[in-house]
Amino acid sequence: MNDNQSKYDQWIQNLQERKKEARTVRKIVFISMIVLIVIIAGVGIGGYFYVTSALKPVDTDDENPVTVEIPIGSSVDSITSILEENNIVKDKNVFKYYLKFNNESEFQAGTYDLTPAMTLAEITESLKTGKVYHEPIxxxxxxxxxxxxxxxxxxxxxxxxxxxxxxxxxxxxxxxxxxxxxxxxxxxxxxxxxxxxxxxxxxxxxxxxxxxxxxxxxxxxxxxxxxxxxxxxxxxIAAISEFEAGDFGPVKEDEENNPMTVHKALTFASLLEEEATESTDRGVIAGIFYNRLEEDMPLQTDPTVLYALNEWKDRVLFEDLEVDDPYNTYQNRGLPPGPIAAPGEASIEAALNPENTDYLYFLAAAEDGAVYYSETLEEHERKAEEYIYNAADDKDEQQ
Incomplete structure (x- = not known):
């Protein structure tokens, strides 16, 4: 009986110990699960914030350009590595997955001036087009x-x-x-x-x-x-070098055989730019100026008088034409010393490719902006009387 009681007590004790061990194991498993969940959540949250950060510009305040060379035949892996090495992207792998997700793969080799402030979209657009794409300040x-x-x-x-x-x-x-x-x-x-x-x-x-x-x-x-x-x-430059002596009028003894230069081309183009109106044919006016130069006539263009006066008004008076200044093309033959304004390419093109005509004069009607061309002074004065002075008188009468 005592033996049986002793065995029973031992069995109860063993059972309690196993229950205690089971509870300990369950606690360990529970704690381990909690820790594992926390770790997974932490890694996930950390990964989320890391990826989110890597999708943003490296430094939104750093607009200093970094010269990046993308060799011909570069793979996406090598391109992303080059950008990471130059601190243009934060993580090459994140940028690579960004490109894959957006199905971007066709990039241009070349030299780019990229900045750490550029977004991944701007960098991608730059690599696709071969031009730096970035919103200017x-x-x-x-x-x-x-x-x-x-x-x-x-x-x-x-x-x-x-x-x-x-x-x-x-x-x-x-x-x-x-x-x-x-x-x-x-x-x-x-x-x-x-x-x-x-x-x-x-x-x-x-x-x-x-x-x-x-x-x-x-x-x-x-x-x-x-x-x-x-x-x-x-x-x-090549077209300028092909101009021959005489294109800017009779060659003076102290002039070189080829008087045409880039400076003179810009000067000539600036005159066209200032004379031009919306309906003006720059090529024809350029031809007229060349004709005057060939005849050793003064160019007589009003914008040069205004530039000489350093006074900007709608109408040039007869007394203004007497101003003693190198820019006054009524008093000085040939081109003025330099440009009088910033010419656009249309005027530059016209200066180097003038239209061949016999015209020596032109005038723009004040009312409609139409331009009238003449070969002789008499014809020019007649048109001025008809389209300028008579129109002004009619306007005065209507008022």
């Missing part, structure tokens, strides 16, 4: 036919620089020398002629310029515009 738009003083006002309106600072910078000899070194075929010693009012007049191409940094230097802003002029003029 601000744009500067320079319309055709503006003088430097007018461009200076635009810069003042768009940046923290004043008109005075702009005008001082474009006249700085050291800065001009740096442009001559960078663009030797465009910015020549002709811009430093003592008769020229502003050396870079006509050299800032009319266009819209995007800027991707908050405060670019004035030198950078101006250089962008000169660079655009260089890009426009470069294809015309």
């Amino acid at each position: 601000f744009n500067v738009t320079v319309p055709e036919g503006l003088r430097l003083e007018e461009i200076a006002q635009i810069i003042e309106d768009k940046t923290n620089y004043t008109q005075k600072q702009f005008m001082e910078t474009i006249s700085d000899r050291d800065f001009i020398a740096s442009l001559q070194e960078k663009y030797p075929e465009l910015v020549t010693d002709e811009v430093m002629n003592e008769d020229i009012r502003h050396p870079l007049e006509g050299y800032l191409y009319p266009a819209t310029y995007p800027f991707y940094e908050e405060d670019p230097s004035l030198e950078k802003i101006i250089t962008e515009m000169v660079d655009a002029t260089n890009n426009i003029m470069t294809p015309y």
Whole structure:
């Protein structure tokens, strides 16, 4: 009996111990499950935030361009690695999956100036098009036919620089020398002629310029515009070199055999830009100016008188024509010392490809802007009487 009781007690004790062990195991399993869930959740949340962060720009405040070279034949793996190495993307694998998810794979080899502030969408668009795609912080738009003083006002309106600072910078000899070194075929010693009012007049191409940094230097802003002029003029260099002596009128003894230069082409184009109206054929007017030069006639274009006067008004008076200034083409034969405004490509094209006519005169009717051409002074005066003076008298009577 005692043996049986002892066995029973031992069995009860063993059972209690097994229950205790089972409870301990269940606690361990429960705690382990909790820990595992927490770890999985932590990894998931951490991974989510990491991926979310990697999908954003590396540094939204860093607009400094980084030159990145994408070799021909580069795979997506190598492209994403190059971008990560240059700190353009945070994680190459995340960017790779981004490209795969968006089914992007056709990229252009080349050299790109990318910034850490660019989004993955902007980087992708840049690699697809071969051009850097990025939203600019601000744009500067320079319309055709503006003088430097007018461009200076635009810069003042768009940046923290004043008109005075702009005008001082474009006249700085050291800065001009740096442009001559960078663009030797465009910015020549002709811009430093003592008769020229502003050396870079006509050299800032009319266009819209995007800027991707908050405060670019004035030198950078101006250089962008000169660079655009260089890009426009470069294809015309060959045409300029083909001009022969006499194209700008009788060759003087102190002139070279080929008087045509980039500077003169821009000067000529600026006259066309200022004379042009919406209905004006620049090619015909260019031909008229060449005809006058060939006949050794003064060009007699009113915008040069206004530039000489530094006074801008709708009508040039007879007394204005007497102003003693190198830019006055009523008093001086040939081209003025330099451009009088920023010409667009249409005017540059017309200056180098004039239309061949026998016309020597033209006038634009004040009412409808129509342009009338004449071969002789008598014909020109007759048309002026009919379309300008009579029209003015009729208008006065109606009033």
